[in-house]
Amino acid sequence: MAEQRAALTAGDGAPAARQPLREGAPRVIVAGATGFAGALAAQLLWRHPGFELVGVTGRAETGRPLEELYPRYRVPLEVEELDVSRLQGIDAAIVAYPHAAAAPAVAALREGGIRVVDLSADFRLSSLATYERWYGEHPRPQLLEEAVYGLTELHREQIAGAAIVANPGCYPTAAVLGLAPLARAGLLGDVVVDAKQGISGAGRVFDDTTHLSYAGENIVPYKVAEHRHTPEIEEQLALLGAKLPVQFQAHLVPLDQGELASCYVTPTREIAAAELAELYREAYRDEPFVEVAASPPGTREVCATNFCRIFAAADAHTGKVVVLSAIDNLWKGTSSQAVQNLNVMYSLPEEEGLL
């Protein structure tokens, strides 16, 4: 599985230049690298000085260099089938499979002693009952206990020692980071989350939804009262002390990468602007990737970064609190957060490879 990186070239003649690799860097693979999330994870790891990306796998399009599918990512490794009998010497894997398909692959990797960051939903919900209500039968329920929810800012310590990190959904990433300070302070009385996302959020799926002639010049709400990120948000808020149903609604808007969660909170008591500001400043004072903004953030401000930018305001007229939380759905919402988690798991500087 381990490709000779040096032998590969980008295009004709140009060497696939990259940062020098640190001695003893953990060897990693990306399983499911032909989708948007896996491909970006591969790019981030390929350029990361602290990890050696030694393989990329896919269930289709094997035999082609990944850079042929994603030229701008410039990862020259050839897409292979995942062969669990040939994983000796691999330390860790990012798995980018759809839910239900992911769990068996994760199980096989775990049997080989490989640590996994799983991008699917299979290990995000700690409650099996909740999983099965929203997703159907779980293929490997016995692994649920091993898994740690990978919203880095909330679970950093458990992630450091985890065998399986369940990388959060993109919507929960933006929403929970936006709401966590209020949840912890016992201030969440009622929550509406209205989220908007670029088309990359639909994945490398080919249908009317993603065709530019439909998605362009359009604003498309979907999955009313039935989006599977709802229980994930609710479970994380509950862990922070706020046990309540969340009204979550998703929309696709015509851009590629970018996501905004607009959160409308009825607080449990009146909260003044200054207290609110202090609450957020305090909560994220030491976080390298969460920025408390002085004005409403556009998603372009965090495009192609691992940053989450949050603005919170108290509306004196309604008594509600409005929280706007912006991320890049493919980066902090998915692949760069996976790398952030790998950094934590291997005690590397958390920002490495992400700035």
Added chain:
Amino acid sequence: MAEQRAALTAGDGAPAARQPLREGAPRVIVAGATGFAGALAAQLLWRHPGFELVGVTGRAETGRPLEELYPRYRVPLEVEELDVSRLQGIDAAIVAYPHAAAAPAVAALREGGIRVVDLSADFRLSSLATYERWYGEHPRPQLLEEAVYGLTELHREQIAGAAIVANPGCYPTAAVLGLAPLARAGLLGDVVVDAKQGISGAGRVFDDTTHLSYAGENIVPYKVAEHRHTPEIEEQLALLGAKLPVQFQAHLVPLDQGELASCYVTPTREIAAAELAELYREAYRDEPFVEVAASPPGTREVCATNFCRIFAAADAHTGKVVVLSAIDNLWKGTSSQAVQNLNVMYSLPEEEGLL
């Protein structure tokens, strides 16, 4: 002011073909035709068999044919300065000026006996106090009583006889049409409106906000807890019996025309899916331009039309009601609704010129 329509040509040689005009059609002008809203109003009237568009005015760019500024609208009339001494023979005007500038122009037109549909905010709020809190001093408060709020579906009868019709803001159009059935039924307990709009909503304004290199690949929330459409929505809901503060939040997304108001309602009592469906079906059964949809509407479905498409769902999990209301912000949200109002004012078929 009255141009000889036949003498004008689009481009070189091609006659500015159009529908034959009905005998005795009221003669109308558009004041402020060089902005997005006025230009579209001019186009709609130019092609309308029941109105004779005899002049378009602008505060700048006078002397140029409107079709030079808006080639795709193909209105060959030359932009003139508004000269209130030369308005004899004009029956009605659409005024597309910014707020505060609009009221004096409306007053001058009214003195000439001309009926007006005003696209600004100047006559939308019946309460002078509310106007002055949100917009500052009112230039012509004495005209407020003459004005009728021009959300056609709610105030059709008063519009028919009105001298001044205050055309609604685009956000109130989508939001109030979406919420009216619940308001009338006494079901509005708490309301959040999260609205998204294309860049045409920012108008023909030239700054970072509208530059494609900023607005493209971006989702931009703005005016948190201070958008001026808030009191307009609240006043209309109050007229329907729902007196409550509304949490309103606006966002710009990267398209040209299109607007979605996602409304999150805590009902005053439990409401079942079937009752909700019946409530909306009943409310809009006879409306030519409001469609109750069977699935969440994308804004492309109503792009370049006067239709408002609404989907309402009860969320059993949260107990809330989600209402999604889609319009074209420039059409039903502004200019085509102005023409719909003119149709009502002159007893023409309400759909004329709009299908």
Added chain:
Amino acid sequence: MAEQRAALTAGDGAPAARQPLREGAPRVIVAGATGFAGALAAQLLWRHPGFELVGVTGRAETGRPLEELYPRYRVPLEVEELDVSRLQGIDAAIVAYPHAAAAPAVAALREGGIRVVDLSADFRLSSLATYERWYGEHPRPQLLEEAVYGLTELHREQIAGAAIVANPGCYPTAAVLGLAPLARAGLLGDVVVDAKQGISGAGRVFDDTTHLSYAGENIVPYKVAEHRHTPEIEEQLALLGAKLPVQFQAHLVPLDQGELASCYVTPTREIAAAELAELYREAYRDEPFVEVAASPPGTREVCATNFCRIFAAADAHTGKVVVLSAIDNLWKGTSSQAVQNLNVMYSLPEEEGLL
């Protein structure tokens, strides 16, 4: 096949309002109405006062109202399978099938005495040898003689009496209209056509090419030295007296509808600006849908219209002539030109239903 139009509704309750139909209007169908071209043709005919659209067919998605697939077109007819045994009473058809699939369908319709406007490439090339070099074996070569090339401006008289009209490709429409005046004047010495088109030009095809996350923020040249519209352009120019190879290159750019053919001509002799201007003015003086522009046309100027807007300039520095020809690829480039041809075939006003 003939649906009862009046019984159908758009959405819930709103009647599918439309223009009154003229007495004795020819009855038409659109075969292949589920693709972009067929769906737009159906919409144009549905609103056309001079044709009665009595059926829409598709090879998939039968049983669904067309307006469910294309809400903004608001054509309530249900998609049916094409049943050639039930075509009595049908006068004409627009066929929107891929090449090779189209010819047999056209043949079957012809046997039923139905006049056809075919949107495919099957009948565009009068030379069978050329067809077979570019497309492979022709399914119905014996019908080639019956077919007339449907660039309305060039072949109006033959179209009027034709049984089969081969509607032009979108690129040939823009390019040939742009070059025809020079070709007729014997001025074409060498021709490069660089064409750019929106993603709707790729059709309702679902792959990387049309996915917004690939097509957005991209400029994509394709089919270098092998685009099948090349022989079509060459054959039409040859008919005008300019027998020469054309360098044709196509590009996809990130919009929905719009097409620009930028033509670079080495003239056979020097030509002054004034002569060039006169040549174009004269050529299109009486054409209702071709505009000679005074400045370079953006495609937005003709978006959602049947117009072609052309600008020609002589470059004193290089001695070349630059011709810029803008159309909407789905309208004048495909579906509205098909309706223009139907108007000509049935002696209706050429602009009817298209303004």
Added chain:
Amino acid sequence: MAEQRAALTAGDGAPAARQPLREGAPRVIVAGATGFAGALAAQLLWRHPGFELVGVTGRAETGRPLEELYPRYRVPLEVEELDVSRLQGIDAAIVAYPHAAAAPAVAALREGGIRVVDLSADFRLSSLATYERWYGEHPRPQLLEEAVYGLTELHREQIAGAAIVANPGCYPTAAVLGLAPLARAGLLGDVVVDAKQGISGAGRVFDDTTHLSYAGENIVPYKVAEHRHTPEIEEQLALLGAKLPVQFQAHLVPLDQGELASCYVTPTREIAAAELAELYREAYRDEPFVEVAASPPGTREVCATNFCRIFAAADAHTGKVVVLSAIDNLWKGTSSQAVQNLNVMYSLPEEEGLL
């Protein structure tokens, strides 16, 4: 002028993390950092381990951190006025002023002994006569001799020792890199360059051209037979032995960053596909930033990179050669090429800070 980098923060609390700086790194400023080109140059230098960015200047918006204007670039330096009396200790500058304004600033910097990469057109043309024909009077003609044309791949050696590097225009970068192998081989008989570019190419200019509601859904040709990049392309090709007029045409298409030069060449003699391929492979074998592609390149493949990707094909049908050359207009077309030139000027690895 030298800000204390460590003291500045991005947003609230998050430190402006970056790569460690190499000992003795040259100290640089960006003059004119509030426009698109200058801002990107500042970002690239801010993250460059081999240069210390110590100041950013602007003619407006002084006193604001650059990251407030360009949040995603995360450069915390405050915009200052350019004060030529306080430049001691500065080694080099990138100047991003409009033409005519640039030359005096360059002159002032040169007097302070500072080496300059100038992004304007002021020093790109070696012929004063040509400059004055296209741009008007030159403000500092005496500096022309000191300047070296900064297309790195063509003039690397002179750039290494230059005091003033005239960074190329974006269109000449793509076009000349695409045509250079043919020019050197004496194969250029006739040249048409049809170039397409995203809206960032229009700069931070606020008018109809850049408004999303105009630029979106549009393809806009501009400056027919009069684009100022024409003489620049011609002069560079002449230096390579191909003295001929070039037909150059520019277009804006609706994306942010990306540029494609489609070049149509009539070769001076027949050239076979294999020879052509070998010619390009050979020409760019050792170039780190030029890739000879095996298929037509979309601009997304090089978006946000310093790469130029070129595809060349011989068309047996026409005898012409088609060359497609893709860059990111803001990167290789402007700012990253400026950094590439700085790398060469200071003998750093040419790829440093650019991969």
